Amino acid sequence: MADVTLRKVVKRYDEVEAVRGIDLDIADHEFVVLVGPSGCGKSTTLRMIAGLEDISDGDIMIGGDVVNDVPPKDRDIAMVFQNYALYPHMTVAENMSFGLRLKRYPKAEIKKRIDEAARMLDIVELVDRKPKQLSGGQRQRVAMGRAIVRNPKVFLFDEPLSNLDAKLRVQMRIEIKKVHQKVRTTTVYVTHDQVEAMTLADRVVVMNHGRIEQIGTPNELYHKPATRFVASFIGSPAMNFIPCRLEDVGGKMHIRWTDRIAFPLPPARAARYQNISRTDKLLLGIRPEHIAEARPHVEPGIEPFEAVLDVTEPMGMETLVYFTLEGAQICGRVNPNAGAHDGGPLRLAVDLNNMHLLNEVTGVVL
Amino acid sequence: MHAVRSLADYVHAAQGREPTAEAGEAAIRCIFDLVSAVVVGLDAADVPGVRRIAQDTFGGTFGGGSTPIWFARMATGMVGAAWSNSAAASALDLDDGNRLARGHPGAAVIPAAFALSRMRFWGSTMLATGIFLTYLIPETLLFIPLFKMFALVNEYTGIQLLNRWWVLLLVYPTLTVPFCTWIMIGYFASIPKELDEAAIIDGASWFQTLTRIFIPVALPGLIAATIFAFTVSWAQFLYPLVFTTSTDQLVLPVGIITTLIKGDVFNWGQIMTGALLGAAPPLIIYAFLMDYYIAGLTAGATKG
Numbered sequence: 001m002a003d004v005t006l007r008k009v010v011k012r013y014d015e016v017e018a019v020r021g022i023d024l025d026i027a028d029h030e031f032v033v034l035v036g037p038s039g040c041g042k043s044t045t046l047r048m049i050a051g052l053e054d055i056s057d058g059d060i061m062i063g064g065d066v067v068n069d070v071p072p073k074d075r076d077i078a079m080v081f082q083n084y085a086l087y088p089h090m091t092v093a094e095n096m097s098f099g100l101r102l103k104r105y106p107k108a109e110i111k112k113r114i115d116e117a118a119r120m121l122d123i124v125e126l127v128d129r130k131p132k133q134l135s136g137g138q139r140q141r142v143a144m145g146r147a148i149v150r151n152p153k154v155f156l157f158d159e160p161l162s163n164l165d166a167k168l169r170v171q172m173r174i175e176i177k178k179v180h181q182k183v184r185t186t187t188v189y190v191t192h193d194q195v196e197a198m199t200l201a202d203r204v205v206v207m208n209h210g211r212i213e214q215i216g217t218p219n220e221l222y223h224k225p226a227t228r229f230v231a232s233f234i235g236s237p238a239m240n241f242i243p244c245r246l247e248d249v250g251g252k253m254h255i256r257w258t259d260r261i262a263f264p265l266p267p268a269r270a271a272r273y274q275n276i277s278r279t280d281k282l283l284l285g286i287r288p289e290h291i292a293e294a295r296p297h298v299e300p301g302i303e304p305f306e307a308v309l310d311v312t313e314p315m316g317m318e319t320l321v322y323f324t325l326e327g328a329q330i331c332g333r334v335n336p337n338a339g340a341h342d343g344g345p346l347r348l349a350v351d352l353n354n355m356h357l358l359n360e361v362t363g364v365v366l
Numbered sequence: 367m368h369a370v371r372s373l374a375d376y377v378h379a380a381q382g383r384e385p386t387a388e389a390g391e392a393a394i395r396c397i398f399d400l401v402s403a404v405v406v407g408l409d410a411a412d413v414p415g416v417r418r419i420a421q422d423t424f425g426g427t428f429g430g431g432s433t434p435i436w437f438a439r440m441a442t443g444m445v446g447a448a449w450s451n452s453a454a455a456s457a458l459d460l461d462d463g464n465r466l467a468r469g470h471p472g473a474a475v476i477p478a479a480f481a482l483s484r485m486r487f488w489g490s491t492m493l494a495t496g497i498f499l500t501y502l503i504p505e506t507l508l509f510i511p512l513f514k515m516f517a518l519v520n521e522y523t524g525i526q527l528l529n530r531w532w533v534l535l536l537v538y539p540t541l542t543v544p545f546c547t548w549i550m551i552g553y554f555a556s557i558p559k560e561l562d563e564a565a566i567i568d569g570a571s572w573f574q575t576l577t578r579i580f581i582p583v584a585l586p587g588l589i590a591a592t593i594f595a596f597t598v599s600w601a602q603f604l605y606p607l608v609f610t611t612s613t614d615q616l617v618l619p620v621g622i623i624t625t626l627i628k629g630d631v632f633n634w635g636q637i638m639t640g641a642l643l644g645a646a647p648p649l650i651i652y653a654f655l656m657d658y659y660i661a662g663l664t665a666g667a668t669k670g
Contacts, residue, residue: 052563073569085560089582098578099568146568 002063002076002153002186003028004049010057011044011210018044020210021058031180031187035197036207036233043158045207046190050156051075063153078147079156082163084139086131086146092118093127096145110149117148120182121175137168141175148183155180157189161196173199194234198222206230228363231285231356237320240291240330242284243360246276255284255352258326266301266353273357276366285356285365288320291332293340294349301353312340321346475543475591479550480576484562494551501544509608512537516609531615537605542595549594553587554580589655597648618644 004026011019019041026032034042047053049060051072059066067075078099086095096117097110118124121141131139140160147155160176161169177200180187191197197204198218206213206221206229214226225231231239244257246265253270256262265273276282294304310329313320314336321332321340332348340346357366481487482494516527527533557580565575581588606617613625622640626633 050563050567052566072567073571077567079564079567081560081564083558083560085558085564087561087564087579087583089585098565098570102569102574146564150568 003030003061004154004186004188005061006045006049006058007061008058009045009048009055009060011041011048011053012056018210019048022207022212024205024212024215026186026188028186029184031189031200031202032205033189033191033197033201033203034205034207035191035194036213038192040207041210042190042192042207046156046158046188049154049188050077050079076153077156078150078152078154079158080140080143080147080160082159084131084143084163086139086142088131091128091130092123092134092142092145095131095142096127096149099146099150113149113151114145117145120148120179121145136164137172140164140172144176144179148179151185153186155185155187155189157187157191159191160189161191161193169196176200195236198234204234206233208233225285225356225365227365228283228285228358231358231365235287237288237331239285239287239356240328241358242286242328242330243326244282244284245280246273246278246282248278255355255357257284261305261325263303263350263352269301269352269355269357273366276357281360282366283358283360285358286350287354288331288333290351290354291330291348292351293334293338294347302349302351304347304349306345307348308345309340309342312342321348475546475550476581476588477576478547479554480580482547483551483554485572494548497544497551498548501541501548505541505604508540509604512605513608528609529611529615531606531610531617533609534602534606534617537609538599538602541602542598545598546591546595549591550584550587553584553591557583593651593655596651600644600648 004024006022006024009019009022010017022041022045024032034045036042044053048055049062051067051070055068060068062075062077087098090098093114096114100110100113114127115124118127121144123138123141123145126134126138126142131142134142140163143160157176161172164172173196176189180200189196189200198221201218203215204218204221205215208229214221214230216224221230221234225234225239228241232241242257244255247254247256247262249262249264253265253273254262255265264270295302307321307323307325307330309321309323311322313322316336318333319336319338319340321334323330323332334340334346334348338346358364359366478497482490482497513528516533519525519527561579561583562575565579570578601619602617603619606620607624610616610620613621616624618640622637622644626637626640
C-alpha cells in the first residue's frame with residue numbers, strides 16, 4: 001500500500017519525446033486509469049513506474065521513496081500484461097507462486113496466499129492446470145492472481161482486457177473492480193478504451209501526445225472537459241462540434257450556427273461567455289443525448305430546430321440519428337417512438353443548458 | 367524403400383500431436399522396420415557378412431586394430447552428446463542452474479543466444495550476424511590452417527594434436543556452436559518479451575529468468591539444436607579424414623572408406639555392418655525426438 005508520485009517525468013527515445021513531462025499524484029488505495037489513443041505515452045508511463053523503462057528526466061516516487069534507479073524487483077509492484085504473460089511450463093499455482101518462491105517464502109505461507117487469491121478469483125479448481133488448458137478469461141484471472149499473491153504496494157495493469165472478446169471484457173471489468181474493492185491496493189491501469197476508464201477509475205488521466213490533457217473523476221471529465229481532445233475522447237457516441245459564433249440580437253446574446261439557425265443563450269451561459277469576442281471562430285460542443293426530439297411544451301434553454309436525417313441507427317432503448325449541419329455530421333439520440341427514419345425530416349431540440357463552447361483554434365473549452 | 371515409406375508414415379502420424387506413448391511406440395516400430403529392411407536387403411543380396419555382424423563388430427576384427435573403430439567413433443560423437451548433456455541437464459533439472467556452468471562447449475550456446483536475443487548492448491546485432499557468418503565459412507577452407515595450427519602447437523609445446531581422435535572434440539564445436547547459437551537466438555527471440563518482463567517484476571534475476579523461464583520454454587528449440595549438433599558431429603567426414611590417420615584413431619565413416627576398401631576389393635559385409643552402426647544412433651535419436659524436432663522447427667519459425 002503506497003502512494004505513487006510522478007514529477008516532471010520525461011521519456012526520450014533518441015530525438016523523440018514519448019512522454020513530455022508528466023506530473024501525477026496517485027493517492028494510497030486509489031484506482032487511477034491512464035487513457036488515450038495509441039502512441040500517447042500511457043504505456044510508456046506505466047512501464048516507467050514498473051521500472052521496465054528508464055526515466056530520461058524527472059522523478060518517480062513510490063511510498064515516498066524515489067525509485068528512479070531501483071530495479072523492478074525491488075519496487076514491490078506487480079504487473080498484469082495484455083497477453084497475460086503466464087509461464088507456459090508452469091501450473092497455475094506455480095505461476096502464481098513464482099515470485100514468492102524466488103523470495104523464498106515458507107511453503108505454508110505460499111499455499112495460504114494461493115488459496116486466498118484463487119478463492120477470490122474463483123479459480124480454485126484450476127490451480128493444477130497449465131495455462132494452455134485455460135480460456136482467455138481464466139488466463140487473465142491467473143495473471144491477476146499472480147499479482148495479488150505478491151501483496152505488492154502497487155498494481156500495474158497494461159491493457160489487460162484488450163485480448164478478450166466484448167462480453168468477457170465487460171465481465172472481467174467487473175471482476176477487476178471487485179478485486180480492487182477487496183484488496184484496496186493502489187492501482188494504475190492503462191487502457192485505450194474510454195468505457196473501461198470511466199467504469200473502473202476513481203480518477204481518469206487523459207493523455208495525448210505524451211502530455212496529460214486532463215485529470216479528473218469520470219463524471220468531471222464527462223461533464224466538464226477541459227479541451228476539445230478530452231471532450232471528443234470521452235463519451236460514445238462522441239460529442240458533436242458545430243462551428244458557430246456569438247452575436248448580440250436585441251441586447252440578448254445569441255449563438256449562431258448557420259445563416260438560418262440562431263438561438264438565444266440561457267442567462268447563466270450568456271453571463272459566462274460575455275467577454276468572448278464576437279468575431280472569434282468558436283465550436284459548440286454538444287453531446288448526442290442533448291440533441292433529442294422536440295417536446296410540445298417549451299422549456300428554458302431547450303431550442304427546437306428542423307433537420308433532415310441522413311442515417312438512423314436503432315439501438316433498442318434509443319435511436320441514434322445523424323444529420324449534416326454546415327458540413328459537420330451531427331449525432332443525436334431520440335426516443336425510438338419519435339418517428340425517425342432514414343432520409344426523413346425530424347423536429348429536434350438542442351439543450352443549451354448542457355452546451356460547451358470551445359475556441360476552434362486552441363481547442364480550449366471556454 | 368519400405369523403410370523410407372514407413373518412416374514418412376510415422377512422421378505423418380506423429381505430426382500435430384503432443385509427444386505421447388503412441389508416438390514413442392510408433393518410433394520404436396519405425397526403427398525395427400528400418401533395421402529389418404536393411405537385414406532383409408543384405409540377406410537377399412546374399413552377403414556373407416550378415417551372419418557375422420555381431421562377431422565382426424564386437425570381436426575387434428574390424429580394421430584389425432586393437433581399438434575397435436566404432437568405439438573411437440562413439441567417443442568422438444560425444445561432442446554432440448556433450449552439447450545435449452549440458453543443455454538437457456540444465457533444462458530438465460530446473461532448480462539447479464549450476465549445471466549450466468560445467469564447461470561444456472555447448473554451455474556457451476544458451477547464454478550467448480540469450481544475451482544476443484534479449485540484452486541490447488553495443489554491437490549485439492553485429493555479433494549475432496557475425497556468429498552466423500562464421501558458420502558459412504566452409505570447413506574445406508578451414509582444415510588447412512587448422513592443420514598448420516595443430517602442427518605449430520606440436521612444434522612449440524610438444525603436445526601431439528594430429529592423429530588424435532579427441533582433438534576432434536575441440537574442432538567440431540567450431541561448426542556446431544555458431545549454428546546452434548543462431549538457432550537459439552531465433553528461438554529465444556520468438557518468446558514474447560512480456561514473459562521475461564513478468565519474470566523480472568516477479569523478482570527474477572537475468573540468470574533466474576534464463577534457467578527457470580527461458581530454457582524450459584525453449585526446450586523444443588534446444589532439442590532441435592541438440593539433434594542438429596549431434597548429427598553434424600556424428601556424420602563429420604572431412605575433419606577426421608584430415609586430422610586422424612592411423613587405424614586406431616580413425617572414426618567410423620573414415621574407417622569404412624580407408625580400411626575396408628582396399629584397391630578394388632570391397633569388404634561388403636563389414637562395410638554394411640559399419641554403415642548400420644553409423645546409421646543407427648542418429649535414427650534412434652531422431653525417432654524418439656521427432657515430435658520435438660518438428661515442434662522445434664515450426665515453433666521457432668512462426669510463434670509470435
